[in-house]
Every structure is written in C-alpha cells, then in structure tokens.
Amino acid sequence: MKKITILDIAREAGVSAATVSLALNDKGNLPEERRRGIRALAQKMGYRPNAMARALRGAGTGCVGVVINYFNNPFFRSMFAGLESAADESGFSFTVSQSRDNLEKECHNASLMAERGVDGLIVLPCGNELAHLKEISIRHNIPIVLISHTLEDEFAAIEADNQRGARMVAEHFLELGDRTNIHLAGPQRKSGIMNRKQAFCEVMARRDPSFSEERNVFYTKTLTAEGGFAMMDEIAAAHQPPYSIFAVNDEVALGILRYCRQHGLLTPEDVAVAGFSDIDILEAYGIPLTTVHIPARRMGENAMELLLEMRKNAKIRQFPPIVTLPVSLIVRGSTVSS
C-alpha cells in the first residue's frame, strides 16, 4: 500500500519523470502512442498526482474557494447547487466557508484559502469593505468574483436585479388599494439591500402622496425572522392597519407573519406582506408568502463559470464584467387572499 509517484511510473515505463509528466499533462511533443502507453500504465498502477507538489510548483489546484455569510442562509443553499453543477462541468472542486457577516472572518477565510492554493475566489461579501479582497487577489494572483455586490466596479460580480424586484413589489402594493405602504429595510452597508430600499421608495414617492421615507421606512438590525418580529412593535405603534409591508428579505417577512399570527392580525386583510428571495422553504413547507424570486441557482452557475473563464482569459480581468440577472414577482396568499 505504498504511495506511488511519478518516478515509479517512469521507472516502470523505462522513461524519465519528465516524460511522464509531459504525457499526463498533454504537453511537449510525444508520439501519441507513447502518451497513451504512459497514460494506461499510470491508470493501471493507480497513480494519483500529489496535489501539494503540483500546487507548490505553481500548477493549479483545480479547486476554487467560496466564502459566504452563513451556511444556513437559504439563498446560499440554492446558489450552491449552481456552483456545484458548473464546477463539476469543468472538473473543478471547491471549498466553502462562512464569514458570519464578519469582515475579519471573511478576510481570514479568504486568505487561508488563497494560501492553500485555490485557483480563484467567489465571495459574498459582508459589506462594502473590499480592499482586503483586492489585496488577496493581486498578492496571490487569483481572480475574484463577487456575489450580489457591485459598489466597487473593480470586481467582477453576479447580482440579482434588486431595483427591478423592489419596483415590482411597489407596483403590486399600489394595486392592493388604499393602504399604508411600509418598507422594513436592512443594514445600510449592503449595497444590494440599499438598492431595494431606494427603488421601492422611488416608486412610492411618485405614486403614493402619503409616503415618506422618514415615516414609512423602518430598519432591522438583523436579517432574520427575529429581527422582523421585533420591529413589528414599532411599526404597529406608528401606524394603523391596514398596512402593506415590504420586508427586505423572506426571513424578515416570516418574522412579520409570525407576529401577525400571535397578535391576531389577519393576512392579507390587516397586513399584507411581501418578502424578497423566494427561499426554498416557502415552497417546501407551503408557506404562502408573496416574494421576489431570485434565480439563485443560476447566479451560482454564472459566478463559477465567470471565475473559471477569468482564470484562462487574462483580458477579462482588465475589465471585470458585472452580470445582472432578472427577477420575478411571485404573488401568494400573504398579499392576495385566495
């Protein structure tokens, strides 16, 4: 059960180690017959190249690193399938870690992966601080693709059309009739989330005379159900039903729904609720929440494909593309009674 190296094969085949390497990597000019012979021999002997050695030598590792905020972020779980399928397609593998929305951890994890020799990074950054990522990118000479963040245009990025989604919700709310329109927004440091707020307010400012950003927009500290639940006290104190509430994402919206259930408020009659993301548990457990569908899986695919493309095509790295994917409004029972 001894581990066999490229030298063992060379010895067995009666050639040099260099020849074996060349044969296996489709380089140099060997006669096709030799190449096949060596390939077959390596296969037969159960040879597996030593990943550390080739990484050390500067050949790639065939592995890309992914840094997300939370593993149990449902959005990520969907995106993950896309990442995986695109990676499989190209024979790449990848390694994942979570930052817990903590800049330091994000930086630490990305560095660690880079030092371990990943061929590129896909990052769902926790804020607008991207300098450290830039540094990693040049220090290790690897491409980086951002997910849903585009403030700095020095980075390649894949994002959902947040503005369009928010506008669709706004239009939908206006069709519901004469209600108090409210937005429960998220932390300001996330550009995607700010885009939602800005687009929603823009439509409302134009179409709903009673709407003002000061009175009708609230902020939750955390993007969780608890966050949504907690903020409802403030909203209820400031306004009379019926409301229509646009939550910054589905988790927050679920917190609102729970609040309503506990306080005897009817949805959608007293409180209409819309979320953002269309997380998988809505459909899986039949939760009737109106929301904006984000093509998470496709975002994952695109991110991985773009990254792998940047690896070979150095020109792309000069002018990193920013891809915006379309979203769609899914109307369910939380805004329209069935």
Add this chain to the structure above:
Amino acid sequence: MKKITILDIAREAGVSAATVSLALNDKGNLPEERRRGIRALAQKMGYRPNAMARALRGAGTGCVGVVINYFNNPFFRSMFAGLESAADESGFSFTVSQSRDNLEKECHNASLMAERGVDGLIVLPCGNELAHLKEISIRHNIPIVLISHTLEDEFAAIEADNQRGARMVAEHFLELGDRTNIHLAGPQRKSGIMNRKQAFCEVMARRDPSFSEERNVFYTKTLTAEGGFAMMDEIAAAHQPPYSIFAVNDEVALGILRYCRQHGLLTPEDVAVAGFSDIDILEAYGIPLTTVHIPARRMGENAMELLLEMRKNAKIRQFPPIVTLPVSLIVRGSTVSS
C-alpha cells in the same frame, strides 16, 4: 508586493533558513532571545508560511475535511456551529463538501480532500459501505471520525442515542390514549435510522397488542417533507384516525403536517405527529412539532475534538471510541393540544 519566504527572513536576520524554521516551530534548542527576535522579524515582514510547501514536506496542514450528506440538512447546519467552535479553539480550519447521499460522491470527495492534505476527516456516511473510507484512512494515514453511524466498530464515531429517543416517543404515544400507533421509517441502509425503528417497535410490541411491524410501520424512500407527504396516502388508506405517527425525522413529519392541513385533518386530535432531530426552523418559525432533540452542536464539537485528539494520540486509533450523546423529548402542539 513580492511574496516573502523563509529565506528572506533568514537573510535579514543573518541566520540560516533552518534556524528560522526551528524558531518559528518551537523546535530545536535555540536561545529564547534568538527565537523571539526571529519571531518578531517574521511578524514585522508579514511572513506567511507557504501551506503547500509544508504540506508537501509532511508537516500538517491545520485543516480537516468534513463530508456531509446535504448542505441544507438542518441537522448539519446546527452541527456545523459545533465543528467550527471546536476547530477555532485549536487553531484549525476545515473544509466541507456534500455527498448528496451518494456513495460514489462521498468517496470521491473524501479522497480529494485527503489528497489535498487534510489532517483528518469527519464523515456523515450515506450508508454502511465504509471500506473505501478505511482505505483512505490508511492510505493517507489520517484519522477518521464518523457522525451517527456505528455498524462497523473499526471507526471512531459520535452518535445520538437514537434508541432512547424512539422509546421516549413510544412511551409518549402510549400516554395519549387508545390510538393507532404508526411509524414512518426511513431507508434501511442507515443504521441510526434503523435503530429508531427497532426501539420504537420493541416498546410497542410489548405494550400495544394491536401493533404489528407489518401493518403499522411504513417506509419513505426519501427523508424529506415530500416523502412524508406522499406516504400519508398509503397510511390513510390502511388505517382509520385517530393515529399517532412517529416520523423518522422532522422533515418527514413536516410533510405529514402539511398533508393534514390540506386534507382537513386536525392535529393532534385526528393525527398526532412526532419527529426526530428538533431542527432549528421549528423554533425559528414557531412550528409546533413534538420531536426528539439531538444535541447537534455538541456532536459537532465532540467530533472535532475527538479527531484532533486522535491526531496526536496514536493509541486512541487502536481502539476507536464510540460516543453516544443523550437526547430529550420535546412535547409541542402536534401531540398535545395547548
């Protein structure tokens, strides 16, 4: 922005590369003063050891591999926190991949990680086929810890007390009065899941004369809400309410609850339902499902700690320990009306 190596430090400090390595790794016998001096210099120059080089040389990587079945397995998400905290504690990092309950993929991912030089593996295996893991373990000379699987006692493992949990559910059902007791079991290849069935049936065989494994146990192909939902048709065709149904896990139980809601069956009056795992969304979204709580976080911690222990302590590897953690019954509205 050139990358600095151990040689740069050696040159700067006026010593040899060997000395620097020794100083940094607390080996050899250097005067404390020198050691500190070199440490400080390395720090100041922003030296980061090249992970590939040290891995190639046979020093560890400080990274362990984790193979689970599904990323969006809620049980894993909880366990993950434990893995993380234990790893952080020891300055280790880890990399995760999913097998999709596919033996080939499980094997492939584990191999890949081993080849990349992880210092150990934590695996949530998809079945009883463990030969390939054994091979990886000796081939790369790394320890392996299994999560919730103990058929082969050649492996170290962390598991929940499945039998005890199932017995508690059974006792609870018997207290509910005179109802048809049913178990919706899972795939046979998972020993933990089989243990639940076996323990539940054992109690029922003793205490409920009308219970028979042939008539009162059903099987779902997939451990999902869809699986539970789909099997309810068969259960409803074979028995009259009121039932008490013990689902093999919470996801399956959620499928049952959804079926009941859609078919106008009252819980717990017509159908009492219990699950297993106490997945986080139950509490987060206020879903009143009676279930058996598994200390997932602690399982993660223990698994990581045990693995790291095995790394240093070769003796432990001779007789790999199997740790069984206690569970508890959590009674909620799906079996007892509040």
Add this chain to the structure above:
DNA sequence: TGCTTTTGATAAAACGTTTTACTTAAAAAA
C-alpha cells in the same frame, strides 16, 4: 555528401518548507 530542421526524450533546477546529521565553539569535567 554536409547542413539544417524536426522529433523524442532527458537532466536539472525550481517551488518553500522541514528535519537529520553534522560542525564548531564554548562550557564543564577530568
């Protein structure tokens, strides 16, 4: 024939560490 090009293959350096065995100088023991 002699000259150049192509083909097939190799030796050796390089990647950045860790570690073993060895050296030298100083301190301790005789």
Add this chain to the structure above:
DNA sequence: TTTTTTAAGTAAAACGTTTTATCAAAAGCA
C-alpha cells in the same frame, strides 16, 4: 591541561511535481 559534554547553528537532503534548456538521433534539403 586535556577530554567530554553541551549549546547554537548550519548544510543539505527530502517531499513530488513542472518546466526550461539541452541533447542526440533522425529526417529533410541542397
């Protein structure tokens, strides 16, 4: 004083690849 021990440090090999520069032989060309 000489011998032995210890302290402090180093040279060099090793880990398993990839790649560059080189070389010999064969083939093409005049």
